[in-house]
Amino acid sequence: MTTAVIVPGADRNLKNRTSLKQSVQNSFTMAYRGLLKIKRTPEQLFDVTLQPILFTLMFTYLFGGAISGNIASYLPIIIPGILIQTVITTSVVTGVQLREDMNKGVFARFKSLPIARIAPLAGALLAGTVRYGIATVLTFAMGYIMGYRPGAGIGGVIAGGLLTILFAWCISWIFAFFGVIARTASSVQGISLLVLFPLTFLSNAFVPVNTLPQWLQWFVSINPLSHLISAVRDLANAGTIGQDFWLSLLGVIVVVAIFAPLTVRAYMRKA
Amino acid sequence: MIHSQTEEFAVEATSLVKTFGDNKAVAGVDLKVPTGTIYGVLGPNGAGKTTTINMLTTLLRPDKGTAKIFGHDVVGEAQLVRQLIGVTGQYASVDETLSATENLVIFSRLLGLSKKEAKKKAADLLEEFGLTEASKRPLAKFSGGMRRRLDLAASLIAQPPLIFLDEPTTGLDPRTRTQMWQTIRRLVSSGSTVLLTTQYLDEADQLADRIAVIDQGKVVAEGTTSELKASIGTSALQLRLADSKKTADAVAMVKTVLKTSAVTFEGGLITAPMSNPDVVTDLLVKFRSNSIHLSEVSVQKPTLDEVFLTITGHGVEDNKEGETV
Numbered sequence: 287m288t289t290a291v292i293v294p295g296a297d298r299n300l301k302n303r304t305s306l307k308q309s310v311q312n313s314f315t316m317a318y319r320g321l322l323k324i325k326r327t328p329e330q331l332f333d334v335t336l337q338p339i340l341f342t343l344m345f346t347y348l349f350g351g352a353i354s355g356n357i358a359s360y361l362p363i364i365i366p367g368i369l370i371q372t373v374i375t376t377s378v379v380t381g382v383q384l385r386e387d388m389n390k391g392v393f394a395r396f397k398s399l400p401i402a403r404i405a406p407l408a409g410a411l412l413a414g415t416v417r418y419g420i421a422t423v424l425t426f427a428m429g430y431i432m433g434y435r436p437g438a439g440i441g442g443v444i445a446g447g448l449l450t451i452l453f454a455w456c457i458s459w460i461f462a463f464f465g466v467i468a469r470t471a472s473s474v475q476g477i478s479l480l481v482l483f484p485l486t487f488l489s490n491a492f493v494p495v496n497t498l499p500q501w502l503q504w505f506v507s508i509n510p511l512s513h514l515i516s517a518v519r520d521l522a523n524a525g526t527i528g529q530d531f532w533l534s535l536l537g538v539i540v541v542v543a544i545f546a547p548l549t550v551r552a553y554m555r556k557a
Numbered sequence: 558m559i560h561s562q563t564e565e566f567a568v569e570a571t572s573l574v575k576t577f578g579d580n581k582a583v584a585g586v587d588l589k590v591p592t593g594t595i596y597g598v599l600g601p602n603g604a605g606k607t608t609t610i611n612m613l614t615t616l617l618r619p620d621k622g623t624a625k626i627f628g629h630d631v632v633g634e635a636q637l638v639r640q641l642i643g644v645t646g647q648y649a650s651v652d653e654t655l656s657a658t659e660n661l662v663i664f665s666r667l668l669g670l671s672k673k674e675a676k677k678k679a680a681d682l683l684e685e686f687g688l689t690e691a692s693k694r695p696l697a698k699f700s701g702g703m704r705r706r707l708d709l710a711a712s713l714i715a716q717p718p719l720i721f722l723d724e725p726t727t728g729l730d731p732r733t734r735t736q737m738w739q740t741i742r743r744l745v746s747s748g749s750t751v752l753l754t755t756q757y758l759d760e761a762d763q764l765a766d767r768i769a770v771i772d773q774g775k776v777v778a779e780g781t782t783s784e785l786k787a788s789i790g791t792s793a794l795q796l797r798l799a800d801s802k803k804t805a806d807a808v809a810m811v812k813t814v815l816k817t818s819a820v821t822f823e824g825g826l827i828t829a830p831m832s833n834p835d836v837v838t839d840l841l842v843k844f845r846s847n848s849i850h851l852s853e854v855s856v857q858k859p860t861l862d863e864v865f866l867t868i869t870g871h872g873v874e875d876n877k878e879g880e881t882v
Contacts, residue, residue: 293718302629302637308669315666319652322663326654326695395650395711398614400639401667 309402316396316409321416333379334417338372338425346432349492361434366518367491369425369450370511373418374486377454378478380414381461385471397554404550407466411458418454422447438525446521449531453514456538459545466552485511510537567592567627567719567750568613574621575608582608584774585622590752590767592627592718595745597765598754599865605774606754607647610723613752614644626719643712643720647727650708651696657683657707658692661714668715682710686740702733709740720744722753726760738764758865770868778868786859794831797853801825807849814840831856 304312324330346357346364354360387393387410396406426434426443436443461478468474488505489512495503506512514537516530568590575583583605590596600606611617613624615635624631626638644650651660661679670678683689686706696704705725712720725741726734741764745751755761761768762782770778770785778785794815798807804822811820811829814836820829831837834856844851 300637300640302634319663323654391648391650392652394646397616398644
C-alpha cells in the first residue's frame with residue numbers, strides 16, 4: 287500500500303480554476319490517448335486512406351474531359367476540391383467517435399478528474415487532425431501520380447494542406463456538438479452527412495460556378511467551403527493569399543467561437 | 558466554527574434533491590461523513606445511491622440542497638472538490654481498448670505528473686494491486702475483479718483524501734470480494750476517508766464504521782453498525798443441552814432467570830432474547846448446580862437484513878424493478 291500518509295483535505299491549498307497551461311496540457315494528453323486508440327485499431331483509418339485515392343481517381347477521369355477538356359488542366363481545379371471534400375467528411379468521424387467514446391464508462395472518470403473541462407473534447411478533436419493530415423497527404427500524392435504539378439511548388443501545397451487541416455479542425459466542433467447531444471453514434475453520422483452533402487457538392491469543388499443557375503450561384507458564393515477551396519487553389523497553384531483565404535479563416539473562427547462553448551456546455555450538462 | 562467543521566467532516570450534505578422527469582431519485586438526503594472513517598450507504602437497487610454519489614462527486618448538479626466536501630461546495634467549487642476526491646464508479650471507468658499501464662499513465666498525466674513520474678506511478682500502482690503481469694494486455698481480456706482493481710488504482714493516483722466507491726464489489730466472486738475489502742481497509746489506514754455504497758448488507762456490516770440506510774431517495778436510518786442493530790432489538794441467547802430430557806426444566810429456568818416468557822425450543826435449540834448479558838452468568842451457575850449440562854452456547858446478533866426489514870417495512874427483494882438509476 288501507499289506508504290506516504292495522505293494529506294488531509296483541510297490542509298490542502300487548492301484553487302478552484304484551471305490555468306490555460308493546464309488546459310493545453312490536458313488537451314494534449316487526451317489527444318495522445320486518441321492516437322493510442324488509433325494505434326490499437328488501425329482499421330479505423332480506412333476512410334482517410336481509401337477515400338482520397340478512390341475519389342481522386344473516379345472524379346478526375348469522370349469529369350476531367352467534360353469540364354476542362356482534358357485531365358491535366360482539370361487537376362489543378364479538382365485536387366483542392368476533392369481535398370476539402372475528403373477532409374471535411376473525415377471530420378464527421380471525429381464526432382461519431384466522440385459519441386462512441388462518451389457512451390463508455392471512462393468518460394465519467396474524466397468528468398470527476400480535476401482537469402480542464404474542455405480537454406476530453408479538444409483532445410479528441412486534436413487527434414482528428416492526424417486523420418486530416420493523412421487524407422491531405424494522400425490526396426496530393428494521388429494528384430501528383432496522376433500528373434498534377436502545383437504551380438506554387440511544395441511550399442504552396444504545404445500551406446494549402448495546413449489551411450485545410452485547420453479548417454477541418456474548426457468545422458469538427460460542429461460535429462463534436464452533434465456527437466455530444468446525440469444519443470447514438472449512427473445518428474451523429476446521419477445528421478452530419480445531411481449537413482455536409484449539400485455543402486460539399488453545392489460548391490465550386492468540381493465545376494466552374496458560371497455554369498450554374500443564378501440561384502445556385504448565389505448559394506455557392508456564400509458557401510464557406512467554396513471560399514476555402516478557392517483559397518487552397520490560390521495557395522497551391524499560384525502561391526497567393528487572397529480575399530478567400532481571409533474569408534475562410536474568419537468563417538472558421540466564427541464557427542469555433544460559437545460551437546466550442548456550445549459543445550463544452552452541452553458536454554458538461556450531460557451526466 | 559467553520560474550521561473545526563471542515564476537519565471533522567469529509568462530506569456534509571444537506572437535503573439533497575434530484576429529480577429525473579417524474580422520478581424523484583433523491584428526495585432530501587442528509588449525510589455527514591466523519592473524516593478518516595469508512596461510511597456505508599446501504600440500500601436496494603434504485604434507492605438513489607448512485608444519484609447521490611454523482612451529486613457529491615460533481616457529476617450531477619443537485620436540484621435542491623447543498624453538499625460540501627471538506628467544507629467546499631460541490632457546485633460553487635466543483636473544480637476544487639475534484640482535486641480532493643477519487644471516484645470508482647459502478648461500471649469500470651477505464652479505457653477498454655488500452656492496456657492497464659496506458660490507462661494509468663494517461664490518468665496520471667492528466668493529473669499533472671511528468672512522463673517519467675506517470676510511468677513510475679503506473680508501475681507502482683499495478684504492483685500494489687497485483688496487476689503487474691497483466692499490465693500490457695488490453696483490458697478486454699481482464700476479469701471483472703481485475704478491472705475493478707485497476708479502476709480503484711486509477712482513483713488513487715492523486716492520493717485523494719476522500720474516495721467514493723459505488724458498489725465496489727457488485728458482481729465479484731466471494732474471493733475477489735474479500736480482496737477488495739482488504740484493499741478498502743488499507744486505504745483508510747493510510748488516512749483516507751471512504752464513502753461506499755452497497756446493496757450487500759454484510760458488506761456494510763464488515764467494512765463501515767457508520768451506515769446510512771437509504772430507501773426511495775431518503776435516508777431512513779443512520780448510525781454505527783451496532784447502533785442500527787441495537788435499534789431493532791436485542792441479541793438472542795441460544796443453548797443446546799447435552800441431555801434433551803431436561804429441556805422442560807431448562808426452559809423453566811431460562812424463563813425465571815432471564816425474566817422473559819418468549820423462550821422457544823426448536824431443532825434442539827433453546828432460544829431466548831438477551832436484553833441483559835450479565836444475568837446469563839446467573840443462568841449458567843443455576844444450570845451447573847442443577848446438573849444440567851450444555852453442549853453449545855451461542856449469541857445470535859441481529860443481522861442487517863433484519864435491520865433493513867424493520868426500518869423500511871419491506872424486504873430488499875420487494876423493490877420494483879426498473880427503478881435503477
